Structure formats: structure tokens, C-alpha cells
Amino acid sequence: MREQRTIFDNIDWQLVFLYFALVLFGWMNIYAAVYNEDHKSIFDFSQQYGKQLIWIVTSLVLALIILITDAKFYSAFAYVFFGLVMFSLVAVLVIGNKTSGAQSWFEIGAFKIQPAEFAKFATNLAVAKYLSMQNINIRQFRTKVVVGSFLIFPLLAILLQNDTGSAIVFVCFVFVLYREGLSGSVLLMGVGLAFLFFMALLVEKFVLIGVIAGVSALVYYLVMKKTRKNLIIISAIVVGASGFVYSVDKIFTDVLESHQKDRINVLIGKEVDPKGVGYNVNQSKIAIGSGGFMGKGFLQGTQTKYDFVPEQSTDFIFCTIGEEWGFVGSTIVVFLFLWMMVRIIIISERQRSDFTRIYGYGLASILFFHFTINVGMALGILPVIGIPLPFFSYGGSSLWSFTILFFIFIKLDSYRLNLL
Amino acid sequence: MRINTRHQDRSYIIIAIFAFVAVVFILRLFYIQVLVDKYKLSAENNVLRYVTIYPDRGLIFDRNGKSLVENEASYDLMVTPRHVSELDTLEFCDLLGIDTAAFNKRLTEAKNYSMYKSSVFEKEIPKEVYARFQEKLYKYNGFYIQRRTVRRYPHNIAPHLLGYIGEVNASIVEKDKYYKSGDYIGISGIEKTYEKYLRGRKGLRIMMVDVFNREKGHYKEGRYDTIALSGFNLTTTIDAILQEYGEKLMQNKKGSIVAIEPATGEILAMVSSPAYNPSDLVGRKLRENFSKLQNDTARIPLYNRALQAQYPPGSTFKTINALVGQQMGVININTRFGCAHGFTAGGLHVGCHGHASPLNLVQSIQHSCNAWYCNAFWAMIDRSGYKNSHDGFVAWRNHIMSFGFGKKFDDDLSNEYNGNIPTPEYYDKYHGAGRWKGLTIISLSIGQGEVLVTPLQLANGAAVIANRGYYYIPHVVKRIGDKGFVDPRFIEKHVTTVESKYYDPVVEGMNLVMEAGTGHRANLKGIPMCGKTGTAQNPHGKDHSIFVLFAPMDNPKIAVSVIVENSGFGATWAAPIASLMVEKYLTDTITRPDMEKRMFEGNLMGAK
CATH class of the missing domain: 1.10.287 (Helix Hairpins)
Incomplete structure (x- = not known):
């Protein structure tokens, strides 16, 4: 048995490769989505792609920090993280900034931090920590109540911030609980x-x-x-x-609030209103559909470049992929996500540590939820819920949060051989 | 390892769920990206704007380079209903000077036409409105200004000849792919006959626009754009000064003037009166003014008498009969016929005015003797060596037709009429086959009866005599474009069936008409003129005064026909007008101001 000697020993390079593939392709699409003749330089930090470059670099720093940190640190401080993030979730309600109707941002200088994004990894750590304790059985009522409250608390706090998308992410932990023995029913x-x-x-x-x-x-x-x-x-x-x-x-x-009702009505086809609520989805489908089989090519997407699709660098980033890279590119992205999620499950199953396995399932579930809701929305088969596509969507908090989530898992996995 | 091993198989169910979602997405992607086209079309509609660039219509000049028809920029306000977003309707209506009801009505009309295609919201907005509008246009999504040109007439002359342009109708749009609803097309005159030269070629710009309808650049770097090509300029044969003068002479009279340069067939002037102001049939005023003109049944100003009115040529036809008679061998320069106040044969009497008798050929023209031509015509039909009157008539008719009578010219004028040289079949039907002879149809000899000519044919007839036996098709356009393309039709010589040698006595007779005959009062000292009076019998009222004239006698430069309706004998109105036209053209000065004044001021509109 090989013990970990340097921080890069025993790292699952397949996952690291997938991470880089998604992040870099994501960045390219952000560049294309907000592409502007006047600001061609990728280092133009007044543009989203410039900023995203900063987020990517800082994310890599974060990843490195996570890798050099002792793996035991995460399980040891799981509850502390959880407590801190929950505190910030409440705090943001009091002193946070409102952005497009959601009070979920801390503004620090030019940058904005969204604590809801960090609630994901904190909650995942806490749930993993709790469920991996000795003598815990998910079938017990008490366990269900405790795990439930780990999930309900962030969910409610984020709902109060008026950020439905980020809130309902916590529903995805049902997969984790299922794997840990919760009845399939x-x-x-x-x-x-x-x-x-x-x-x-x-x-x-x-x-x-x-x-x-x-x-x-x-x-x-x-x-x-x-x-x-x-x-x-x-x-x-x-x-x-x-x-x-x-x-x-x-x-x-x-x-439900009226905009939520509208979204659902549009989805089930009860309302046809191409300029109103259905506009986003309609334009999204047009952008993706116009990509055809091979796509229009990098920077050639007219629908995204000329702003026909709203939120195209964040929630509707998949439109840019669809339009410029076509069916081939879109399918590759779907495959990369599937590959990543399945790989995480496979790796989780090889763990000796319950903590790592549960954490891995949590990670896969969160990725799955984001991927499903985001792409499903862009393709017009799920209601419009504002939620980023992991690694792709523009936004520092989202990228940081997924990087942290992801690399903690890489770290925990690389440490598995050190365990008896 | 307690929970771990117990539920490990559940990982497959979870992986299956993941895979299921991925497969659903891929199928969905395949459907919207590969299977259906509607999203691709929608994407084009989103981003592409087809902007038609209207070429400048060709300009029209007179023979000396004077501008007759020009272009003036005009601005149409266009709307694409799909792109219209909320706007300050009040301010918008205020700018345009319309009310909200009209605004809503027009927008609805545009929507009914097409949500995606643009249509005209307001035609030809005035320049100052355009300037104010342009500043605010950014506020009105879906509206844009389309530049076009409308016609402008610096001299306001020759309306019938130049014609006008108007919007294409649905049947033209259906027939000719070039035209789209709302395009302009020449409807009459040379605007119509030279439409394909004048219109140029429309250009197309395919622009990409963003969600705010702002232009972002040319689609595919302009690979599919086409430039607009301006129409060809036309140089007409018209002499603007002469045309304007002729219109002035004809004011307050009904009738027409046609002046032709005999050596080329070029039409120097073509006046039809009453006329209208060509500027009235321009752009947004067109529809209203057109129906006004159309409803003016007293003056029928839209009617182009020079091409459409058909008159019996009267005594002017005697010159032609004198020529045909010589060719048919029944008369010659020495032929004399007596006249006792007319012609009497077989119970038939055609009256004549008092003059010396008998007259020879030259004198017969000079004094316009009816009896002389009755005799000559009788001989042509019945005694010119043909088997019977029918064949004699056919021979006569063929000669007559060779002068360009009885059918339209293959010219460049629109809405021309045929005139009429009766056919033998017509007489067979009317009188019965074999039951008509020269005497039956004797009125043809003096240009009465079934024979009808247009003023253009009459002028051409004068040109034939001026040329001593040939003509070029009368035409109105000299050159197309700057390179000077000339239509080959117009340089082909049409020689009459009457030999050149027979023309001299007729020319001499016509000269005597001016020197000492029926037209002497219209004679101009210093320029030998050749003319012939005529009176077209008018069963509905006072006879029409006719005159044909060419000058100078040798190497003539101009041949004119003048018809003044309801003015009686040819010498009173038509002859002076023709003479003044010739003088104006040849000398550019008028030495007979009294005559000119009388013509300018003469008002025959009330005459019947």
C-alpha cells in the first residue's frame, strides 16, 4: 500500500482532467457570450471573461490550498464550517445586497460573494460527518430528523433570501440518503x-x-x-x-409567487407568450436549435452575441454551447458531466471511509441537480429556475464553491490509502 | 463497512438515473438542433434584417441636355410589427401629425400584412419631419426610415409624354419577381416604355441586428449583399423650349401638336391639350390628384390626344392621294380636272369652294380642290388597271399604309392608337362583296369617311413628304445611358411605295399653299414652308381644324401636325400654331407677335 507522500500522490487525475476541461470550455463560452469587438483581450478585467479569469486563477489557488491541507481537517471541522456558513446565511439577510430581487450578496469592494453557494459544501460536510458517525442508522426516526434539519435550515434561509434555485438544491441530498439506506419509496x-x-x-x-x-x-x-x-x-x-x-x-x-407560476405555466404549455415569461426559454431554444449539428463555430453565434438570450453568461450559458458548438459540442458537454458524476460515484464506492463516500455522493448529487435543472431549463423541458451550470456559468461564488466542493473530494479520495 | 456493503447496489440505480437524464438531454438536443428547422429560421428572423436599397431612377433629359425629370429624396417611415415595443405613442403621433386612432389602425394593417416583413407606415414624410424623427428613432423600436426617390419636374412640361410612376399593383408583383409590394413602376409614357432601363437594379443589404434592433454589421461580411445600380439616364428627342412653347400655344384649346425631325424621326415636341401638371402625379399626392384628373370629364386631361385621338385627316389627306395617284399611274403633273363648285357623278355630289378651274396637280393642292381628288381617287380605285375596284382599292390601301397610316408604329410611346385605313373586307361587309366601287367610297379622296389618323401619324405623313419618300419610326428617346445606346428600330429607314420622283409636285403644291393658297396667312417670310390645311368633319359639333407643315422646303428640319378641335377651318387656328412652332424651332424668335398673342389668348374650350 502506497501512502501519500506528496500532495499530488494518489490524486484521481481523471477527475482533475474533467474539472479543467469543463472550466476552460466554460470560460471560452463566457468569452463568446459576452464577446465584444472593442474588448478582445482576454485580460480585459472590465469584461466578464476577464473577471472569470481571475475567478479561475483564484479557484486554482483554493484547490491547491485544499490539497495541501490535511484531509482530516475537513471532517474535524465540518460542523464549524456548517455553523459559520449558516451564520453568514442569516447575516446576509440583514446586511446583504439585493441583486435582481434576491437578497443574497455580500459586497466586498468590486466583488460580490454569495454565501448560499458556500452552503452547499458546508452542508455536504456536515451531513457526511453526521451520517458517518458510529451507531447512526438512517432508518431511525431521530437520524432522519437531524439530517433533515441540516438540510432544512440552509434551505429555508436561502428561500428567505428569495433565491429559490439555490434553496431547492438541498433536495438533491435525497440521493445521498437513499444510498445510505433510506427507503427507496x-x-x-x-x-x-x-x-x-x-x-x-x-x-x-x-x-x-x-x-x-x-x-x-x-x-x-x-x-x-x-x-x-x-x-x-x-x-x-x-x-x-x-x-x-x-x-x-x-x-x-x-x-407560489406569480413569476414562479408563470414559469410553470409556460413550461406545461398553458401560456404562449413569446415576448413575456416564455421569452427566455423560447430564445434559449432558438439559440441552441440554430446551432444545428456542427454549430456555428467559436464566436460565430449570432443569437448569443447579440443578446437575444438573457443571462447568457450565467444561467443560460448552455445556449452559447448549443449555438456555437452544435449538437456535437453539446453532447460532448453532457457526456463530460455524466462522466464526472459517474466517476465520482465509482470513486465514492471504493472508499473505506464512510465520510468520504457520503461526501462524494453529496457532491455528485449537487452536480447532478445543477446540471439537470440548468440544462433542462435551457432546453425548455424544466421550468426556469435560476441556477448556475457548474464550472461553466460566469460567477466567482459559484466557481469557488464548486471548486471547494470538488477538491475536498479529490483530497479526501487521495487520502483513502492512508486509512486502514 | 456496515452501511457501505449493504446498499452498494444502489449506486447503480443512481448512476442509471444520471444516465437517464443525460440521454433525455441528448435526445432533446438532437430534436431541436438536428431534426427541426424552425429554430434555425427563428434565429434568422431574430438577427437578420433585409434592407432593400432603392436605386436612383434614371433621369430624363431633353435633346439639348436640359433636365426634364429629376429625382428628389423622399423618406418613407417603415415598420416591422414584430420589433415594435412600447413607445411614447403621443409623442410619436405628434411628430407625424396623426392621431392615436390612425396610429393603431396603421399598426394593425401592418401586422395583418406581416409581423416579420416591413411595410410602409407613413409615406414621404416631409424633410423637416424626417430630421426631427431621425433624432428620436432610437426610441421607436421596429420603425426605420427608408430612403427613396420621387420624381421632380423642373419645367412641368410634357406630362403625357413623360408619363408617371406609381406603386405596383398586385398582379404585377405576381408576374414579375423583381417588384415587391410598395415598389414604384412606370405607369404611362416613357416612364412605362423605358421602365426596365430607368428603374436600375435594387440592392440588398443583409444586416445583423442585436436584440435592441441595432445594426451590428453585415451578414457574412456582406457576402450576400448586392449594391443598387442606378437606372440609365435617358436623353429624349424632345426640345424642351419647343415643347413648352407648343403647350402655351395650345392652352385653353383642345387638340394636339406633334413635331418631328424628318431626317431622323425624332419627336421634337408632342403636345396634348388640355394637359395636367406632371408634379401633381407624384408620390403621396398621386392617388388623390389622379382621381381628380380622371373625374374631369369636361377636359379629360389624362387623355393623350397626340396618340389616342383619331380624326379624319380631311384635306391634308389630299397630299397623300396625290402621291399615290401618281404612283398608280392615273394622274401626273399635267393632269387637269375641272371643278364646278364640286364633283358630281352618278347622282353623287361633293361640294367645293370657288376657285379657278381646271387645276393641275400642283394647283389642286394649293387650292385644296375636292373635285380634283374625287376624280383622281375614282380613277385609282376603278381605272388603274386592276381587275376590279376591290383590287384597285387594295393597291391604294397598301400605298397609304406605307406612309405609316392605319397601324401603330413600333415606337417607344405608350397607349398609342392605330388610326384606321378601312379594309376591303369592311366594305364587302357593309355594301356587299362586289357592290362597291370608287364612287361608293369617294369621301376617302378628301380624307373623310372611314379613314382615321392620329396626330402622330399625321405628323409622320408630313415628314414622309418632307423626306420625299421615307420615314424613320417616330420616337422620343435618343440615347439610353451615357454610352449612348440607340435602339436599332429607330435607325431603320422605312421607304414608301411611292417613288421619290413623284414628291416634287406635291411639295411644290404645299409650298404654294403657304405662298398663295389656303395657308397663306400663316406663311413666314424668309423660310420656304410647305403646308396643307384640313378640316376634320365632326358629327358632334364644330369641325376640327387641322394643319400639317414642314420647313424649310429643301432639306426640311421640322414637320408638324396641329389639330385644334372645334375650331373650324384648318387655316384659322391650326395653321398659325404650326407656323409659329416652326418659326420657334428654326429661328428661336417670333416675328409675328400679333399672331402669337392671338394664339396664346385664344380660348376655344367653350366651343362645341
């Missing part, structure tokens, strides 16, 4: 509820309930054992689903 229920939510908006309620009841009855008679217990379960499901369907209207009208 929770995962199924989550998917089921999301499905019902949209169906309830699209289909007449009594039709939907009729279908649910019918399908349940069929399942009961054809698949399940005819026991009293099963009958009660299936009835409960039908009643619960019906109740949910009826409450969807209430959630939709009273809980």
Missing part, C-alpha cells in the same frame, strides 16, 4: 409527487383521481397479495394522492 414518492403536481395542473382533477384509483385497483388485484394490510396501504396511497391533487391548486395559487 421516499425517492419514488418524490418523483411521484412531482409528476402529480404537473399532471394536476394539466388534467382535470377528477379524471386524474379516477386514473390513480383505477391504476391502484389494478395493481392491487393483479400484483399484490390480497391482504388487509395491502388494501389499507393502497387505499392510503389513493386518498393521499387525491388530497395532494386537490391541494395543488392551493399550493399553486397561494404558495
Whole structure:
């Protein structure tokens, strides 16, 4: 067994390569998205690509710091990190700056820091730390409550900042919990509820309930054992689903805000309004679609260059990829993400340390969530939720946060052989 | 290792979920990037603006380089409904001088036409409005100014000849791909006949614009742009001074003047009266003014009498019959016919005025003797060696047609009429085959009856005599473009079937008309002129006065036909006008101010 002698020993170079590939390709697309004849220099720090270059360099410094730090440091200080970030989440509500309706920024000089981004790695550390403790069983009610509160706290704090996208990221920990033994039905229920939510908006309620009841009855008679217990379960499901369907209207009208409702309406095709809420998505699809098979080429994208797509360097960066690199380039990006996520899962599974494994699952889940929501939104198959594409989107906080998340995992993994 | 091994297989489910999402994305990408085209088209609509560059229409000059038709910049306000965003409607309407109701109506019309294609919102906005508008244009997304040219007439002459331009109609747009709705096209006159030279070639600029509709540059560095090519300038054969003078002579009269340079067939002047001001049929005023002119049924100013009016040529036709008769061998220079106040044969009587008798050929023209021409024509049809009257008539007709009568010239004038030289079939039908003879149709001898000529044909007839036997197709454009392209049609000599030698006595007779005959009062000392009076019988009212004239007698420079409707005998109005035209053209001065004054001031509009 080889012990780690220098900080670069036992590092998973595949992941490091993927990191660099995504960050550099991301930077190229930011350059293309905000490309401007008057500011061609990549070192023009008045432009987003200039700034992003600073973020990339500082990210690499951060990565280096993480790699030279002792791996035990992260699990040891997990709760401290979590506490600090949670504190800043509350603090930003009091002294933070408002940017496009969300009070989630600390302004330090010319740069802005978004604590919500850092809540991800802090929460991930805390959850990993807690679940890796001896005598912890996810099936226990107490454990669920504790883990739940680790997640609910940042979620609520970020929701209060009016940053829905960053808040709901914490839902992705359901994958971690599932891997750690949470009943699969929770995962199924989550998917089921999301499905019902949209169906309830699209289909007449009594039709939907009729279908649910019918399908349940069929399942009961054809698949399940005819026991009293099963009958009660299936009835409960039908009643619960019906109740949910009826409450969807209430959630939709009273809980969601109007812009959120609009986004959902546009997504399910209830509203056609190319200049209004659907404008972003429509323009996004046009930009991506116009790329064709091979794309228009670097800096040749007219839709992104001439600002037809809003937020094209941040939330809609995928449009630039789609337009300039076409189906080929877009598919490669999707593959790179899939490769990275799968690689993280594989590496997680080879860990002896529960902490590292759980952390790895958390990382993969967060990446997956961001990737799915962001690309799904750009492709018009998910509602518009402002959430960055990891490593791609313009923004220091986001890049820093993902770099930290990512390199802590690299560090923890490289340290695995030092463990017994 | 407690939890680790227990649920390791769940990693596959998670990986499967990841992979599922990736596959969904790739399929979705394939669909919108590869399978469907609508996003590509939408992207083009987003970013590309097709800007038509209208070429300057060719200018039109007179024979001496004087400008007849010029261009003036005009600015149309265009709108592309899809790009219109919220704007200060009140301020906008205020600038244009329209109300909000009109604004909404026009915007709706534009939307109905097309959301993506631009259409005209306001035509020809005045220059000062344009200047103010240009400053504020950035505030009005979707609106832009299209520069065009409209016609300007520095002299306001020759409206019928020059014609006018107007918007193309739907059927032209359908037939000819070059034209798009809203384009201009020549509708009459040489604007119409020379449309394809005058219009030039439209250019196209494909611009890329950003989301704010600001131009960002040429699409593909302008690879698909085309430049606009200006139309060819035309140099006409018109003499602007003569044309203007002729219009002045004809004011308050109905009728026309056509003046031709015999040696070339070039039309020096072509006046039709009553006329209109060509500047009235320009741009935004066109529609309103046009219907006003069209509804002026008393004056019918749009009617181009020089080409469209058809009159019996009256006694002017005797010159032609004198020529054809010689060629057909029934008369010669010594032929004398008696006249006792007219011609009487077979119960038929054609009256004549009092003059000495008998007359020879030259004198017959000088005194315009009806009996002489009845005799000559009778002989041509019935006794010129043909099998029967029918064949005699056919021979006569062919000779007549060789002077350019009876059909349109292959010229460059629009809306020309044929005139009429009756066919034998016509008489067969009217009288029965074989049941008509020279006497039946004797009125043709003195230019009455079924024979009809246009003033242009009449002037050409005079030019033929001036040339002693040939003509070039009368035309109005001398050169196309600066290189001087000349239409080959107009340099081809058309020789009459009457030999040149027969012309001298006719010319001499016509000279005597001026020296000591029916036209002597219009004679001009110093320039030997040759003319012939005529009176076109008008069953609806007072006869039309006709005169044909060419001068000088040898090597003539100008041949003129003048018709003044409802003015009676040819010598009273038509002859002086023709004579003044010749004097103006040849000497550029008028030595007979009294005559000129009488013509200028003569008002025959009330005559019937």
C-alpha cells in the first residue's frame, strides 16, 4: 500500500482532467457570450471573461490550498464550517445586497460573494460527518430528523433570501440518503409527487383521481397479495394522492409567487407568450436549435452575441454551447458531466471511509441537480429556475464553491490509502 | 463497512438515473438542433434584417441636355410589427401629425400584412419631419426610415409624354419577381416604355441586428449583399423650349401638336391639350390628384390626344392621294380636272369652294380642290388597271399604309392608337362583296369617311413628304445611358411605295399653299414652308381644324401636325400654331407677335 507522500500522490487525475476541461470550455463560452469587438483581450478585467479569469486563477489557488491541507481537517471541522456558513446565511439577510430581487450578496469592494453557494459544501460536510458517525442508522426516526434539519435550515434561509434555485438544491441530498439506506419509496414518492403536481395542473382533477384509483385497483388485484394490510396501504396511497391533487391548486395559487407560476405555466404549455415569461426559454431554444449539428463555430453565434438570450453568461450559458458548438459540442458537454458524476460515484464506492463516500455522493448529487435543472431549463423541458451550470456559468461564488466542493473530494479520495 | 456493503447496489440505480437524464438531454438536443428547422429560421428572423436599397431612377433629359425629370429624396417611415415595443405613442403621433386612432389602425394593417416583413407606415414624410424623427428613432423600436426617390419636374412640361410612376399593383408583383409590394413602376409614357432601363437594379443589404434592433454589421461580411445600380439616364428627342412653347400655344384649346425631325424621326415636341401638371402625379399626392384628373370629364386631361385621338385627316389627306395617284399611274403633273363648285357623278355630289378651274396637280393642292381628288381617287380605285375596284382599292390601301397610316408604329410611346385605313373586307361587309366601287367610297379622296389618323401619324405623313419618300419610326428617346445606346428600330429607314420622283409636285403644291393658297396667312417670310390645311368633319359639333407643315422646303428640319378641335377651318387656328412652332424651332424668335398673342389668348374650350 502506497501512502501519500506528496500532495499530488494518489490524486484521481481523471477527475482533475474533467474539472479543467469543463472550466476552460466554460470560460471560452463566457468569452463568446459576452464577446465584444472593442474588448478582445482576454485580460480585459472590465469584461466578464476577464473577471472569470481571475475567478479561475483564484479557484486554482483554493484547490491547491485544499490539497495541501490535511484531509482530516475537513471532517474535524465540518460542523464549524456548517455553523459559520449558516451564520453568514442569516447575516446576509440583514446586511446583504439585493441583486435582481434576491437578497443574497455580500459586497466586498468590486466583488460580490454569495454565501448560499458556500452552503452547499458546508452542508455536504456536515451531513457526511453526521451520517458517518458510529451507531447512526438512517432508518431511525431521530437520524432522519437531524439530517433533515441540516438540510432544512440552509434551505429555508436561502428561500428567505428569495433565491429559490439555490434553496431547492438541498433536495438533491435525497440521493445521498437513499444510498445510505433510506427507503427507496421516499425517492419514488418524490418523483411521484412531482409528476402529480404537473399532471394536476394539466388534467382535470377528477379524471386524474379516477386514473390513480383505477391504476391502484389494478395493481392491487393483479400484483399484490390480497391482504388487509395491502388494501389499507393502497387505499392510503389513493386518498393521499387525491388530497395532494386537490391541494395543488392551493399550493399553486397561494404558495407560489406569480413569476414562479408563470414559469410553470409556460413550461406545461398553458401560456404562449413569446415576448413575456416564455421569452427566455423560447430564445434559449432558438439559440441552441440554430446551432444545428456542427454549430456555428467559436464566436460565430449570432443569437448569443447579440443578446437575444438573457443571462447568457450565467444561467443560460448552455445556449452559447448549443449555438456555437452544435449538437456535437453539446453532447460532448453532457457526456463530460455524466462522466464526472459517474466517476465520482465509482470513486465514492471504493472508499473505506464512510465520510468520504457520503461526501462524494453529496457532491455528485449537487452536480447532478445543477446540471439537470440548468440544462433542462435551457432546453425548455424544466421550468426556469435560476441556477448556475457548474464550472461553466460566469460567477466567482459559484466557481469557488464548486471548486471547494470538488477538491475536498479529490483530497479526501487521495487520502483513502492512508486509512486502514 | 456496515452501511457501505449493504446498499452498494444502489449506486447503480443512481448512476442509471444520471444516465437517464443525460440521454433525455441528448435526445432533446438532437430534436431541436438536428431534426427541426424552425429554430434555425427563428434565429434568422431574430438577427437578420433585409434592407432593400432603392436605386436612383434614371433621369430624363431633353435633346439639348436640359433636365426634364429629376429625382428628389423622399423618406418613407417603415415598420416591422414584430420589433415594435412600447413607445411614447403621443409623442410619436405628434411628430407625424396623426392621431392615436390612425396610429393603431396603421399598426394593425401592418401586422395583418406581416409581423416579420416591413411595410410602409407613413409615406414621404416631409424633410423637416424626417430630421426631427431621425433624432428620436432610437426610441421607436421596429420603425426605420427608408430612403427613396420621387420624381421632380423642373419645367412641368410634357406630362403625357413623360408619363408617371406609381406603386405596383398586385398582379404585377405576381408576374414579375423583381417588384415587391410598395415598389414604384412606370405607369404611362416613357416612364412605362423605358421602365426596365430607368428603374436600375435594387440592392440588398443583409444586416445583423442585436436584440435592441441595432445594426451590428453585415451578414457574412456582406457576402450576400448586392449594391443598387442606378437606372440609365435617358436623353429624349424632345426640345424642351419647343415643347413648352407648343403647350402655351395650345392652352385653353383642345387638340394636339406633334413635331418631328424628318431626317431622323425624332419627336421634337408632342403636345396634348388640355394637359395636367406632371408634379401633381407624384408620390403621396398621386392617388388623390389622379382621381381628380380622371373625374374631369369636361377636359379629360389624362387623355393623350397626340396618340389616342383619331380624326379624319380631311384635306391634308389630299397630299397623300396625290402621291399615290401618281404612283398608280392615273394622274401626273399635267393632269387637269375641272371643278364646278364640286364633283358630281352618278347622282353623287361633293361640294367645293370657288376657285379657278381646271387645276393641275400642283394647283389642286394649293387650292385644296375636292373635285380634283374625287376624280383622281375614282380613277385609282376603278381605272388603274386592276381587275376590279376591290383590287384597285387594295393597291391604294397598301400605298397609304406605307406612309405609316392605319397601324401603330413600333415606337417607344405608350397607349398609342392605330388610326384606321378601312379594309376591303369592311366594305364587302357593309355594301356587299362586289357592290362597291370608287364612287361608293369617294369621301376617302378628301380624307373623310372611314379613314382615321392620329396626330402622330399625321405628323409622320408630313415628314414622309418632307423626306420625299421615307420615314424613320417616330420616337422620343435618343440615347439610353451615357454610352449612348440607340435602339436599332429607330435607325431603320422605312421607304414608301411611292417613288421619290413623284414628291416634287406635291411639295411644290404645299409650298404654294403657304405662298398663295389656303395657308397663306400663316406663311413666314424668309423660310420656304410647305403646308396643307384640313378640316376634320365632326358629327358632334364644330369641325376640327387641322394643319400639317414642314420647313424649310429643301432639306426640311421640322414637320408638324396641329389639330385644334372645334375650331373650324384648318387655316384659322391650326395653321398659325404650326407656323409659329416652326418659326420657334428654326429661328428661336417670333416675328409675328400679333399672331402669337392671338394664339396664346385664344380660348376655344367653350366651343362645341
